[in-house]
Amino acid sequence: MLPADHPTIPAPRVGVLLINLGTPDSADTRAVRRYLAEFLSDRRVVELPKIAWQPILRGIVLTTRPKKSAHAYRQVWSEAGSPLAAVTRAQSAALRGAFGDGVLVDWAMRYGNPAIADRLAAMKAAGCERILLAPLYPQYCAATTATANDKAFAALAQWRWQPAIRTLPPYHDDPAYIAALAARVGEGLDALDFAPDALIASFHGMPQRTLERGDPYHCHCQKTARLLGEALRERLAGRPLTVAFQSRFGSAKWLGPATDTTLEAMPGQGVRKVAVVAPGFSADCLETLEELAIRGRESFLAAGGTHFAYLPCLNDSPQGVDMLRTILSRELEGWVARG
């Protein structure tokens, strides 16, 4: 029996926290400005000294970009809210109960809501003494994976009784991920009423100097694309799988080739029918639905292309959820009995 003045201790459980990047609370300019201010103040994202970057961020970026970005967000916003949040919520719901009764699955965002600190606190209140942090980025990048983990550890730094923590490793070359991607792309290609001349794998870009400084992101993207190409060899039947990097930000040199210029150049090279897939995004979001599926299509067709298809991300598709169940179960080994 606990003494009357002893704090209540819930039954011990295990938590799995899915983490994605974050998105504005609404598609209005103020909400987008608040989101961009938090996102672009992260020193893992813009690696410039605070004293040099903050005046540019506050004086230029946050006075111009939020209006433009809010306009873009409005084009993809749905009744369920931002696609990134809606899909991550659905992935979490689909995994509820997948690892047994003693395992709680929840989701959080690195920027904005639901905040990582709040969801970790809720897990603690529910008795989670062991937590698997799962940043949903197949390719490791300091600007995504590391900052998500940093944020979680910063929250835990405030706690007296910390849980045991594991973090999900990158899964860019995991057979379960490659097989899920190949199945999803295959399904997407089957549904088309044309045969593409090329398949483009578009990954989010990063400044070139991050590769020179040792971030493995570029290599992870290239390996994912190579393995996906091998898994789709029969389907592609000699047609190329072209790697490109999208969403360039700022004036520094970014990884190339850029998706937009690749799409614009292809019709001139005889490639008039394309399918585009974004393997680095675990959920469809602004960058895929607006930048690729809307603007990418427009610029490809304007450059002389005749057929364009955007193939959706793994999202909460059966292949996507199965893949997450496989890789998360593996990371939970020793914490929960295998189902």
Ligand SMILES: C=CC1=C(C)c2cc3[nH]c(cc4nc(cc5[nH]c(cc1n2)c(C)c5CCC(=O)O)C(CCC(=O)O)=C4C)c(C)c3C=C
């Ligand atoms: C998947 C991996 C991602 C990497 C790597 C990444 C790097 C990165 N991004 C920016 C700037 C912006 N990205 C924005 C949106 C955005 N980025 C990712 C993923 C990665 N970013 C996602 C999933 C999203 C979509 C969010 C959503 O709400 O749907 C934006 C905001 C939109 C806009 O104004 O364009 C910015 C800005 C930098 C600078 C960077 C690496 C240095």
Ligand SMILES: [Fe+2]
């Ligand atoms: Fe981004």
Ligand SMILES: [Fe+2]
């Ligand atoms: Fe590389």
